[in-house]
Amino acid sequence: MATLNPLLDPASQSSASIILPPVAAEPPAEQPNVLFAVLRRWPWLVLGLAVGCVLGLLFHMQRTPVYQSTAELMVVKSRPDMVAGGAGDARVQYLEDYIGPQVILLGSEAILKVAAERRLDEQKPFQNPPPDGVAERVAYMKARFAVARVKEAGSNTPSNVLQLSFKSLHPADAPKYLRAIIAAYKDELTGVYEDASVRQLKLLDEQIARLKRGLNDTRVQLDEAERKLRGVIDPATGAVLVPGISQETPERVQQRISDNRSAQNARELEKIVIENRLKQIRDAGKTRAERLATMAKLGIANDRPFLFGDVKDPESMLAHLKYKKGELGTRLGPGHPEMAALNSQIKVLEEEVAARGGPAEDELERYRRKLETELGAISAQLDILARRIDADEETARNMAPVQQAIRNNEEKLKQTAAELQAAEKEKDRVSGSRSAGAYEVRDVTKPADGGQVAPVLLQSLMLGAVLGLLLGGGLALRAELVDRGFRSPEDVRRRLGLPILAHVPVIRANQPNEVTPAAAVDPTLVVWLRPKTAEAEAVRGLRTQLLFSVANRNHQVIQVTSPMSGDGKSTTAANLAIALARADKRVVLVDCDFRKPRVHKLFGLEKPATGLASVVADRADLGDAIRACEVENLSLLPCGPIPANPAELLTSPRFQDVLSDLRASYDFVLLDTPPVLAVSDPAAVAPRADGVIIVFRMTPAAGPNTERAKEELVAVSAHLLGVVVNASSEQHANYGYGYTYKYDYQYSDSYTDQKK
Template sequence: MDDLLQQPDAPPEASSARSGRNMFQVFWQHRGLLLLGLVAGLVLGGLSFSRRQPVYRAYAQVLVVKKQSIGSLIGDRNDPNRTLVDDYIGSHLLVIRSPLLIEEAVRKRDLGSLRSLQGGHAAVIIQAGLRAEREVNKDAPVGASSNIINLSYSGSDPGDCEIVINAIIESYKDFLDRTYKTTAESTFELVQEEARKLTKQLKEKDDAYAKFRQDKNLLTTADGLPFNETKIQEYVRREAVKRDDAKELRDRLASVRKAISENKPLPLILALAEKKYDRDAPVAKANVAGAAALEAALFPLQQQESDLTQFYGEDHPDVQRIRRKIEATKVFYKGLDAIVAEVKGPNEQSPAQAAVNALEIELVLAEGNHQYAKSVLEEEVKQAKSQEGLHATDKQYREDIKRTTVWLDGILKRLQEVDTSRGSGGFNAQAIAPPGPGLKVSPVLWQFIFIGSALGLALGAGGAYLLDMADKSFRTPEEIRRRLGLALIGHVPFVHKPSSPVTVTDAAGNSVELDSGLATVHSATSPEAEAYRGVRTALFFSTHGERHKVIQVTSPHMGDGKTTLIINLAVSIAQAGRKVLLLDADLRRPRVHRAFGLTSRVGLAEVLTGAAELDEAVQVTAIPNLSVLPCGRRPGNPAELLTSPAFEDVLDDLRAAYDYVLVDSPPLLAVSDPCVVAPRVDGLILTLRVTKNGRPAAERARDLLIRLKVNCLGVVVNGVGKQGAMAGYGYDYYRHADDYSSPYTTADHDAHEEQGADGGLPALSPAPRPAGQGGGPVASGGPVAGANGHSRPADE
């Protein structure tokens, strides 16, 4: 049972039903709270408006024009690309609102004597109310700036606002005239002093660089790059060519030797060697190759020696280094001649051997050239690395001198401009829209009304939302359908029952007391009876006209009126001419037999245990076409009996014998019995009552039915109406769920009483009654009298 009560995965329609309520519905439900918030907001807005002090604001416009100096005009003539646009208004906006200018205006114009500025620091009050903004011209081109300033001042007196703005404009004009003259002279002196400093620094840096070049004897190109970097690149290319030549000769020599070892034809061997060689070919080739290589190696060194000697003189270290390289090169190639002489073979040689000897001589020369090129490259790289620090210092000198030169050029240009414009320039400020008396700008009634209304509605909406979140009840049947995602097949109003049991006569002429909750019998024309017939009609449509249907009726909790619904529904279907059997599967708290004045000595429990046959247990009621299979004596293992295959066999037999079989079962959330019955029936009707905090229980019941994959035909809402909406309609046995889950009883009071009457069956221990139920016996089939004099169904 515990795992069945877990929240299951609901289908999409159930999930959408569980989604939050439409906020418009929430607000409409609590529209009184929204109206109260609106009224409160309006009242508070009106009170705030009446208590606010009036605020007045005066306006003015000031045109600020920059004077053009003679120097700038000449510069414009020389440079037509120079623009006169200078966005200076941004700084002037800050100047107008600066404490310095405002303090000066207060002191010179005696603004502290104004009535609106008394009682505090006049300058602080003015700065708080003063606004300065640039005029925005929507028709101007993109990027164009306006040189008109909009001034405004807000205060408590309209006349004082005009006086304050006039004083600010006059102080602003005085500030421009006084400040520009002082600034022009100071600027010229500062720029002149900076030019002298930069000139001195540039002279010192040029001298230091010249001394550095003289001491270090660095060779650089016209761009200032190290001279040996170009030589290194040439040596790298030369070393790569020599390496490739040696590799190609090694490959050819290997191919010729392989062909000789494999006794290939002579033409093929000579073809691999590329030439036919005679006896004197190796010597001649070696001599020619050696002389050419020596000449090629000495030429660039001799050229470099000539350039260095011309630039530095005979005794310079670089000249001496090049001469040592020349001597080393000559010695190296003499060594190659000796190697070639050793490689040279005897005079009498075959053409193939002559080809091999020639290739060997070429290889020796090529490898010698490669080694020499490699040694020259390594020597040059070593020399370059040794001078890296010197070249870095040389570069830093040149860049520092270049930066200082650029700075000095800019300073000199600025000095010329300042010197030319010292006698002119500055700014002219003119009020093009003089201020007038202040206009009232605050408070505005509609703003307070709007803000108060908005705040009041927001508070009301927040309260409505919180109330809706805290409310766990169903307020309307429509809300039940929307939240549970189940069809509503009936609304049963609150039942006004007779104060005493009603007696009818059965087919045999015997008087039978029926439960006062059977409105379909006692008040056939009442709205309650019509509501039950509406449920019957919905049931007929939900079964699509099929016959032999087994319908289970249950509820989430006790007190939802499921037994009252099932007995009236059974009577309504029987009155429609259908053969109906009412099965009491509530083996813990059976009450169906009492509603029809029947006994419960033999019933479903005895049929399931094999103590009685089905025909013996079924009893005919005083209602035509309606029979009842009571519970019988309450067993000690009700859940196990309902789980047994015998129960399913009983349902199959009843399904074949009756048009409709209505099964009354305990509440879903109380015990596991209804969960055992539900999968064996053809459909299920869930009944519930609109009660406080009843929504979570109904949703849990819905989720449980979804998990069991039960065919839920719909929901019947009980107790709809003024009294029924919150009234507790039920009986004491179902007051708490733990009463249902209490330890199993082994007998009930009715069975004990009936056994004592005829002595036919062994007595069972009487079941204990809940506190407050009373200890006296209850007449078989009789109702239980309520405290208000109305009779209630004995179960719910």
């Protein structure tokens, strides 16, 4: 249906400015999840794993092979000592464990030195000759020789069989080193063992003597510290012979200080309350009424009857007569006989009160004396508490170093006693082993050519895989940190400080149309051609957000732009114009892209001879340039012939006049302008619009491009309404933007469809 041109029949309506919705304060930046960021870049992990495995394989191939030869020896004690024991009639014999010292002896430097000096040369030739010096040979063998006890079959009990192993760079050299070590062990077993035992016993005796001296010295220091702290007390009478710092524990002294401070704080508070009450009493007036008011504030009971008190009291009688005089004075006059009698009575009572020494003490005065008495008692208590606290603090300060010395000595005493017990136990063990008798060494298995034990291919690959994963993880993390693209809707709002007006899914142009227009319109106009699709619903959501942003006011000029070309701003503007027109809004879509105009192509119009450029250049009338559209309430103002000076036309006063005419004639004027970062035209148009909508696609460069576009628009004081995420889909998860656009509701032509 053709749309009437509002310029030919303008409606007299006043324009209204846009009311922008309040934008919430920018939330704090979210802390990135490192693990999630690395996993999101999983191709880097796969690449790092592959590279690491290749490097591990190369490393494995470059390493020098290591060969190991093994042999087993059975050590038997010729005359084992038997210890009888048991319960009842049973006799149980315990065999002494003599293999432990042999393991130590076999791996000692003494055996290795004998092998290096006497036995190693007998095994020549070597494929890799041993070092020349004895010390170097001992160090070489010590680094490659190992001995362990073999466990009995079927249990974890160690046996008397020793397993010897030696690693070498050649398979034929490893058994030669083992044979030299075994020969040295057999030759020197008894002598070396006895010499080692004697030396070890001598060292243990010296250590035990030193520990005993240290134990005695620590006990003396501990007793001295105890005497300094507690003093000397006669055990028989309990009398203190030599006074110490205190008989109490530091905890008790600290507790008493804490209790006294609590009592001191309580007395201070009571003192403040009493002084405040005394100040109120001193500030009270002289009259009975004022003092009664002060008594009421302080909660003091009035012990006199109401109004005049006890009439037998001269003060109460005097107050009664004065009250009566004031009551009769206005009615009888000062010269009346009754007034004269009252004056005479008042004079007599005043003389009697004066003779008594003035007015009697009232309740407030008695309460003041009571408070002053309490205040004096509290001050005395505070002095006593302060002296006690000072004395206890002085005691605590004196006790602290002595108590620390006691703790240190007690700890040192325990440690020295434990060391002494261990040394005595070791001495008993060495002494028992020394008298055990002779040993016999038997070959269980003899040394053979070594087998390769290193490098292990699996270990090299695992090492390379771990390093590769670390490398891939680092590269993935760096890629994540370098990526400035948007990661979530919250990220868009936080970085731009603007609301998201809509997420428009990818428009599927190959879908069948629900409406057949007369003109060959572009298939991306989904609001017109396929109004029941999710894409059309997203545009209608954008329309709702726009109406909310402008507070549902008409005569608004809205600019639609984008950071870069290809973001879909022309398609979004056209669909938004159709959606507004379907909402009974008179809309005109103005093509302000003087460089690549598309509005006429979208709506299937022939290339117009006149358009906005012609109107601004004063070569055509505005009414002649506006084109009708099949969509009701929608008019089009195409670009027309492409001008040579687009920026100058958009900044001219004539362009502002054209916008004013359109604003007065339409409810909404939508301006399709070029990309902000491509040319300067959008920045020239933005200050003339009531609001600006930024449309962008979710690409890796969308983040920085949109931020730059916003900065340029803000620099020209543009009113930014929000952004539209165009062509959002599942594939944007690769950019870290995990938004998925789905609708749970579908259109239905009949009630029966809902049962399916």
